[in-house]
Amino acid sequence: MRLSRFFLPILKETPKEAEIVSHRLMLRAGMIRQEAAGIYAWLPLGLRVLKKIEAIVREEQNRAGAIELLMPTLQLADLWRESGRYDAYGPEMLRIQDRHKRELLYGPTNEEMITEIFRGYIRSYKSLPLNLYHIQWKFRDEQRPRFGVMRGREFLMKDAYSFDIDEAGARRSYNRMFVAYLRTFARMGLKAIPMRAETGPIGGDLSHEFIVLAETGESGVYIDKDVLDLPIPGTEVDYDGDLTPIVRQWTTAYAATEDVHDGPRYEREVPEERRVHTRGIEVGQIFYFGTKYSESMKALVTGTDGVEQPIHGGSYGVGVSRLVGAIIEACHDEAGIKWPEAVAPFTVAILNLKQGASDTDEACERIYRELSARGVDVLYDDTDQRAGAKFATADLIGSPWQVMVGPKGLAEGKVEIKRRGDGSRENVALEDAVARLMA
Amino acid sequence: MRLSRFFLPILKETPKEAEIVSHRLMLRAGMIRQEAAGIYAWLPLGLRVLKKIEAIVREEQNRAGAIELLMPTLQLADLWRESGRYDAYGPEMLRIQDRHKRELLYGPTNEEMITEIFRGYIRSYKSLPLNLYHIQWKFRDEQRPRFGVMRGREFLMKDAYSFDIDEAGARRSYNRMFVAYLRTFARMGLKAIPMRAETGPIGGDLSHEFIVLAETGESGVYIDKDVLDLPIPGTEVDYDGDLTPIVRQWTTAYAATEDVHDGPRYEREVPEERRVHTRGIEVGQIFYFGTKYSESMKALVTGTDGVEQPIHGGSYGVGVSRLVGAIIEACHDEAGIKWPEAVAPFTVAILNLKQGASDTDEACERIYRELSARGVDVLYDDTDQRAGAKFATADLIGSPWQVMVGPKGLAEGKVEIKRRGDGSRENVALEDAVARLMA
Numbered sequence: 001m002r003l004s005r006f007f008l009p010i011l012k013e014t015p016k017e018a019e020i021v022s023h024r025l026m027l028r029a030g031m032i033r034q035e036a037a038g039i040y041a042w043l044p045l046g047l048r049v050l051k052k053i054e055a056i057v058r059e060e061q062n063r064a065g066a067i068e069l070l071m072p073t074l075q076l077a078d079l080w081r082e083s084g085r086y087d088a089y090g091p092e093m094l095r096i097q098d099r100h101k102r103e104l105l106y107g108p109t110n111e112e113m114i115t116e117i118f119r120g121y122i123r124s125y126k127s128l129p130l131n132l133y134h135i136q137w138k139f140r141d142e143q144r145p146r147f148g149v150m151r152g153r154e155f156l157m158k159d160a161y162s163f164d165i166d167e168a169g170a171r172r173s174y175n176r177m178f179v180a181y182l183r184t185f186a187r188m189g190l191k192a193i194p195m196r197a198e199t200g201p202i203g204g205d206l207s208h209e210f211i212v213l214a215e216t217g218e219s220g221v222y223i224d225k226d227v228l229d230l231p232i233p234g235t236e237v238d239y240d241g242d243l244t245p246i247v248r249q250w251t252t253a254y255a256a257t258e259d260v261h262d263g264p265r266y267e268r269e270v271p272e273e274r275r276v277h278t279r280g281i282e283v284g285q286i287f288y289f290g291t292k293y294s295e296s297m298k299a300l301v302t303g304t305d306g307v308e309q310p311i312h313g314g315s316y317g318v319g320v321s322r323l324v325g326a327i328i329e330a331c332h333d334e335a336g337i338k339w340p341e342a343v344a345p346f347t348v349a350i351l352n353l354k355q356g357a358s359d360t361d362e363a364c365e366r367i368y369r370e371l372s373a374r375g376v377d378v379l380y381d382d383t384d385q386r387a388g389a390k391f392a393t394a395d396l397i398g399s400p401w402q403v404m405v406g407p408k409g410l411a412e413g414k415v416e417i418k419r420r421g422d423g424s425r426e427n428v429a430l431e432d433a434v435a436r437l438m439a
Numbered sequence: 440m441r442l443s444r445f446f447l448p449i450l451k452e453t454p455k456e457a458e459i460v461s462h463r464l465m466l467r468a469g470m471i472r473q474e475a476a477g478i479y480a481w482l483p484l485g486l487r488v489l490k491k492i493e494a495i496v497r498e499e500q501n502r503a504g505a506i507e508l509l510m511p512t513l514q515l516a517d518l519w520r521e522s523g524r525y526d527a528y529g530p531e532m533l534r535i536q537d538r539h540k541r542e543l544l545y546g547p548t549n550e551e552m553i554t555e556i557f558r559g560y561i562r563s564y565k566s567l568p569l570n571l572y573h574i575q576w577k578f579r580d581e582q583r584p585r586f587g588v589m590r591g592r593e594f595l596m597k598d599a600y601s602f603d604i605d606e607a608g609a610r611r612s613y614n615r616m617f618v619a620y621l622r623t624f625a626r627m628g629l630k631a632i633p634m635r636a637e638t639g640p641i642g643g644d645l646s647h648e649f650i651v652l653a654e655t656g657e658s659g660v661y662i663d664k665d666v667l668d669l670p671i672p673g674t675e676v677d678y679d680g681d682l683t684p685i686v687r688q689w690t691t692a693y694a695a696t697e698d699v700h701d702g703p704r705y706e707r708e709v710p711e712e713r714r715v716h717t718r719g720i721e722v723g724q725i726f727y728f729g730t731k732y733s734e735s736m737k738a739l740v741t742g743t744d745g746v747e748q749p750i751h752g753g754s755y756g757v758g759v760s761r762l763v764g765a766i767i768e769a770c771h772d773e774a775g776i777k778w779p780e781a782v783a784p785f786t787v788a789i790l791n792l793k794q795g796a797s798d799t800d801e802a803c804e805r806i807y808r809e810l811s812a813r814g815v816d817v818l819y820d821d822t823d824q825r826a827g828a829k830f831a832t833a834d835l836i837g838s839p840w841q842v843m844v845g846p847k848g849l850a851e852g853k854v855e856i857k858r859r860g861d862g863s864r865e866n867v868a869l870e871d872a873v874a875r876l877m878a
Contacts, residue, residue: 036513036515042509047509067445068486076475
């Protein structure tokens with residue numbers, strides 16, 4: 001993409017309304033624009049990150065055997081009356097009347113609707129296990145929306161729902177999502193630690209939150225630092241096999257949010273030198289809730305004995321839009337964002353330090369053409385801005401690699417490559433630049 | 440994908456509520472499920488088609504130089520008061536109050552919001568031309584939703600918005616979208632004819648609808664049949680160049696919906712043997728509306744003379760979810776859907792005619808593995824259903840290619856390949872099957 005043809009509205013001033021660094025940087029880098037309290041437009045740079053996160057989530061859900069569908073944003077109120085949650089949900093549910101005075105709502109989650117879909121078609125244990133997911137916009141009418149996309153009202157979420165004939169099957173489904181989440185967040189360059197959690201309004205008796213460690217996080221966490229070095233399952237993981245060893249490994253060492261922190265146990269189990277008390281951001285939560293929805297909503301299947309029984313369910317959320325903010329909280333410095341490569345809006349930024357000079361123009365065009373042909377996402381800064389402004393923009397928007405092409409270097413046949421992550425720089429021959437970046 | 444692990448709820452009965460063939464087939468093939476009047480869940484098979492259509496639309500928008508962003512589904516009522524459309528829009532606008540009694544609405548279109556975004560950042564003609572688009576769910580509270588996804592209330596639309604300094608620039612932007620639409624619909628296997636249209640509530644004085652010809656279409660059309668054989672611009676089309684010859688070629692021969700049909704002109708210009716009176720389905724519409732929104736909403740930029748002036752705008756819609764229905768209306772027979780290859784949920788269906796027999800199982804697994812490794816979307820029917828049911832399902836869901844693997848054929852080393860489009864069949868050696876399908 002040529003910057004001269006892109007839409008990247010960088011803000012020079014730091015927006016006053018933004019309280020946390022990810023919100024400030026997303027506004028400054030032209031990633032989002034607020035359209036109402038807690039409701040954002042995703043500008044082109046922000047959307048590119050959102051799509052990359054969404055693609056990773058989707059790939060790992062598919063790998064784990066979950067099947068994608070797409071439920072609508074609006075739901076019938078009557079569906080929520082069946083489960084008893086219509087009145088229980090309170091003012092965070094956005095309630096709507098259509099022109100015929102039918103009661104609708106903007107879905108904050110989809111346990112009811114997916115149960116309705118399931119019971120409409122599935123009759124027998126032979127169709128199980130089944131895990132259905134979607135990635136869809138949801139709405140939660142927060143009393144006080146804040147922190148940008150971290151606590152927005154309209155937000156993008158991946159939610160999966162598993163259906164099993166019994167608790168043993170449901171726990172296998174739970175473990176599959178547990179492992180898929182380990183892989184999902186690791187691929188985004190995050191350390192996300194599963195922590196035992198309370199189940200809240202979803203219900204059930206087993207739940208884990210996945211928490212990204214960041215000093216600016218919303219809640220305190222207490223962990224045994226051994227948990228930071230546990231291995232992430234590779235692509236060879238067998239989702240049809242027994243995943244309990246992986247889950248056990250990740251749930252044995254102490255890790256808890258302050259809500260459920262058990263001080264005496266922490267001090268008993270974790271030697272002082274391994275205790276880490278920091279803060280974290282929740283980016284996913286998984287639940288096993290048994291027959292909570294299947295009983296009230298009559299999602300029954302016949303078992304091997306021919307008798308109808310309510311299915312055992314779980315639900316599994318990832319905050320897709322929230323992750324954009326969480327990644328920035330975990331990956332930034334004074335100058336701007338430092339994107340992990342897998343979610344970067346552009347992997348490489350080419351900075352033409354003397355736009356209009358034939359040697360720099362030619363060299364930039366060549367690198368741009370060759371990287372693009374290899375499928376690399378490149379942003380070529382071909383604007384008339386002076387070099388200093390181009391450096392600042394590149395650091396702010398945080399492409400992992402910057403290629404600086406200036407007349408001095410080119411006189412010696414060189415361009416400079418800077419790695420945004422650690423600021424390291426090297427001079428390479430123009431003809432080696434593409435190979436260096438592809439290495 | 441193995442059918443035994445997929446979620447494909449085929450209906451045996453033809454649903455009574457469905458009035459048109461695409462709606463019936465989408466319900467029968469397990470593509471959608473109604474969740475409220477005009478509000479559908481997209482089941483896995485339907486979602487795969489929706490995503491393929493969306494991807495083609497996106498590729499062609501990007502090729503034409505449009506830049507993707509994503510606006511939220513909910514909008515502030517005040518934004519629509521600025522343009523004067525809040526009251527004008529009537530009962531089809533879904534109006535919402537949040538917990539603080541702020542007035543919101545579920546966006547039916549985005550002229551106001553994109554104008555608000557534009558004016559928030561762009562100050563000079565130097566940033567023009569600019570074309571911003573998004574692909575987002577919208578809501579139109581139809582008095583009587585019907586025809587499934589063809590006239591749903593919650594629907595997916597691509598809408599692009601162009602900004603130019605003057606009318607000449609705006610007409611170039613209009614032409615770029617005109618050409619992009621020709622390519623977009625042709626890639627989906629459709630004959631979509633641009634026809635001069637009225638502008639309606641969007642406003643302006645220049646508009647074309649793109650109409651897919653189908654006998655079951657919603658409105659009558661009158662065309663000169665020469666228009667059916669016009670060439671579609673190739674990938675080499677230069678969107679920076681002069682596109683008027685292409686647009687002129689496509690708008691010279693007579694083509695009009697009954698709303699704007701000019702009988703005397705038709706009879707004067709089109710010889711009797713070239714007159715075609717049939718029906719059609721609108722799948723896209725493009726508008727040039729000049730300064731309608733920029734004047735009322737103060738979207739001003741400074742021109743070359745340093746004087747502020749309102750920009751000239753256009754908007755360009757494609758009915759993404761509607762296209763799923765439109766393609767089925769154009770491509771089906773008694774037995775089911777006949778997907779054009781580019782939008783097929785699965786390109787190849789493998790039918791194991793004797794599941795559990797080691798020779799058919801092995802042959803199917805081999806073809807499945809080899810096609811999947813080559814990136815082909817394959818649905819392998821590995822269920823226990825009898826052959827007749829597998830044939831019926833395969834015809835219903837309409838994969839362009841079916842590979843029938845049965846014990847009789849295999850005894851001679853053969854499998855049968857059926858082309859869904861024309862029903863033609865051929866026997867090929869097992870080891871040649873993959874090469875035949877990739878040809």
